[in-house]
Amino acid sequence: MNFAYTLVFVPDVSASLAFFDKAFGLPTRFLHESGAYGEVETGAGGVKLAFVDHATARDSVQQDYVAADSSPRPLGMEIGFTVTDVQAAFDKAVSAGARALAAPVTKPWGQTVAYVRCPDGTLVELCTAMS
Numbered sequence: 001m002n003f004a005y006t007l008v009f010v011p012d013v014s015a016s017l018a019f020f021d022k023a024f025g026l027p028t029r030f031l032h033e034s035g036a037y038g039e040v041e042t043g044a045g046g047v048k049l050a051f052v053d054h055a056t057a058r059d060s061v062q063q064d065y066v067a068a069d070s071s072p073r074p075l076g077m078e079i080g081f082t083v084t085d086v087q088a089a090f091d092k093a094v095s096a097g098a099r100a101l102a103a104p105v106t107k108p109w110g111q112t113v114a115y116v117r118c119p120d121g122t123l124v125e126l127c128t129a130m131s
Contacts, residue, residue, distance in 0.1 A: 005048035006079065009057040010120040011069050013038045016051045019119055023096035024081060024089070049079065051120075068121025074101070078115070080125040089126045090114040098124070 010016045017028045017038045026049070031038040039050040052060075054067060068075050083089040086104040094100050098116035101123070106112045113127040 003047060005050055007057070008049070008051050008079070008120070008122055009054055009065065009067065010051050010122075011054060011067075012120070013051045013053050016118070016120045016122075019096060019098075020049075023093040023098055023116075023118070024124075068123075069119075071121060074117055074121070074123035078123040078125045080127060082129040083126055084128070086112040086114050086126050086128060090116065093124070093126065 008016065013035055014031065017031060017040060020026045020040050021028060026040040026042060029039040029041045029048075036053045036056040037050065039048050042049050058064060066075060081089070090100070090104055093116045097119050101117055102113070102115040104112050104114040104126075109130075111128050111130055113125055116124050116126065118124060
């Protein structure tokens with residue numbers, strides 16, 4: 001088994017794609033003509049980070065779910081990005097419209113981490129790579 005992709009269920013795929021480009025420098029790789037599905041470039045080989053609108057996701061899952069954008073608290077999962085300068089990445093994401101949740105802090109094991117919440121509700125960790 002190989003990890004292939006993460007799909008984030010969002011209210012507006014185009015808006016999420018634009019935000020991930022502006023906040024994290026991940027340009028759109030693909031946007032379906034329907035606007036219901038899109039992917040960003042991840043720089044992680046064949047692993048995809050994609051977004052699908054709620055109507056399409058509910059049709060696929062065949063039931064309702066907790067939508068991150070309507071939940072007052074972040075869902076119990078995150079997308080993690082390694083960066084060399086966590087503070088700069090955190091500031092860029094907040095400037096692009098993310099909500100600051102946890103400012104950069106260096107953990108006892110030496111890794112610097114920070115958390116933001118995207119306008120679509122997605123929880124993102126920005127961190128230095130582990131050695």
